[in-house]
Amino acid sequence: MNAPAQASDRPNDWSAYPDAKGRFGEFGGLYVAETLMPLVLELDKAYQEAKNDPAFQAELRGYLTHYVGRPSPLYFAERLTRHFGGAKIYFKREELNHTGAHKINNCMGQILLAQRMGKTRIIAETGAGQHGVASATVSARFGLPCIVYMGAVDVARQKPNVFRMNLLGAEVRPVTSGAATLKDAMNEAMRDWVTNVEDTYYLIGTAAGPHPYPAMVRDFQAVIGNETREQIQELEGRLPDAVLACVGGGSNAIGMFHPFLGDESVKIYGVEASGHGLDTDKHAASLTGGRPGVLHGNRTYLLQDDDGQILDAHSISAGLDYPGIGPEHSFLHDIGRAQYLTCTDDEALKAFQLCAELEGIIPALESAHAIAKLPQLAKEIGEGGVIVMCLSGRGDKDIFTVADALGRSI
């Protein structure tokens, strides 16, 4: 359908995206009910002001340093490098952040913004529960009530995170509509927001949703790529040949990718979850197996049927189990600046175990999807090359799912 993208088609100034209408090329935008329009426009204005306010940025940096534990290390995964052969592999250790994943970077930024806007009630959606835990954490820290919408199926398969959220004082509301996973939780959170327009701040966890969320979440997550740039130049004296991250909604990925978009020498790879396989109806690869459409406030690639009904996604990893993807990824995909690979449940499981055994790190099942593509990329880039992978979260939350998949009981 599309002509092959040429480097010359690409923008010179990546910071020009999104445009004033919240668009990344033909993707993104603002597709919400009229009741919410004034709210998202107000949020955009408040965010632009905060972004350009040095006091806000200094406050955020302070919390990222002393509460979240940034900067996160950039770690040379020596044994995996030797095991696979080829390019040197580095892990950006987002799993070492407070709460065990990259999600807290965004939550810290948004909770400060919510306070600045005078909002007194936080709502969030969650899939795996990592964003729910991060939202509950910052809400507890700043003394705001927090309600987390979570698909009933996810509540069942992510019990430790549900309990964690409860310990942090958040109310977890199981969502039973639809397939009872992340997209349904997001629908329910939007219904809450449209009902409680006066006092409520909707803390979206991924780089999707209506403008300004995709840009705002990206900006708060760009700390991942910005630190990586500095750290790799210190360690290797140059930029990496490739950066790699798993993609569900795509917040850890866009955070890693964005600071490198202008560096044509840096190849960019995202990994989508292909579940039981792309040739089945049980996967979550929106770019590879979907078509552009409109859902949850933005135009992006979606898994959908012939009538435009959204299909249920499937992945062993609850955090990737979403039938859409952040609009900036759709843009990067279409212009060819980033390449999106796929990884099945089985491949992710093997990578999960391998990383635990060789590096002493139990990765999140989400991150394991990226790990699974390392052997192929390490060979392609070859000896003397450098790859940085975003290890977006730790896998403690997944041990029950993995045990189940391996046929073991714990």
Added chain:
Amino acid sequence: MTKDRIDRRFAALKAENRAGFVAYVMAGDPDAATALEILKGLPAAGADLIELGFPFSDPMAEGPTIQRASQRALAGKMTLNGTLDLARAFREGDQDTPLILMGYLNPLVNKGFEAFAKDAAAAGVDGLIVVDCPPEEADPLSDALEAEGISLIRLASPTTDEKRLPAVVRRTSGFVYYVSVAGVTGVKEADADAVAPAVERLRAAAQLPVAVGFGIRTAERAAEVARVADAAVVGSALVDEIESAGKLNENVTQKVLSKASELAKAVRSARQDTV
């Protein structure tokens, strides 16, 4: 130009000095055949305009009642094209009652705006309401609909301020839909005292009739709204009848139409009570 049907209907209502009763039902709920029977019966039951929902898997602005209607419709394989078939079948027997389709953007994006507008006009559809397409994003859809003479009905809500009003009523025709509560369909009740000034404001800005919906479940509330608005929209209360009749194994069509005529009577007599 099919939008004339809407204009004619509101002109007639004005001449009668009464508000219109707008009935909302979901295409394919509880099944395609029964939905058509209900549609065909609504004008005689007193519906002055009909809103026909087309189902979507992720109806973000709907309360539980319409969500379940959507799921029933999808379970019965109802589609956007199937909805247009229903509209065409209805129009064959009724040349006067305006028919407005209502739903979400993605099925329309999927079909293509031009193809949809062409098929909808051929089926006798007069207007379209798209919940998740604000004016900022509506131009491509407006272009396609205007070419076929179909009205894009705009929504205004309690959060729509003076500044936004001109944008909201730009490129709209037929009537304007006032969402009387901040919330999803069929949950909160409209506050009739707050509705009156909002309707005035909107009518002045749009120079069009104003229909009020989202918070009207009872005949009393419908009558209150009908005193101040040009039309009162009821959806969830009708859909509830479909659901309960299905559960109790009663005649669905009869039950819905009887509820519709109760509401229509309340709307029709609302202004007589006050004079």
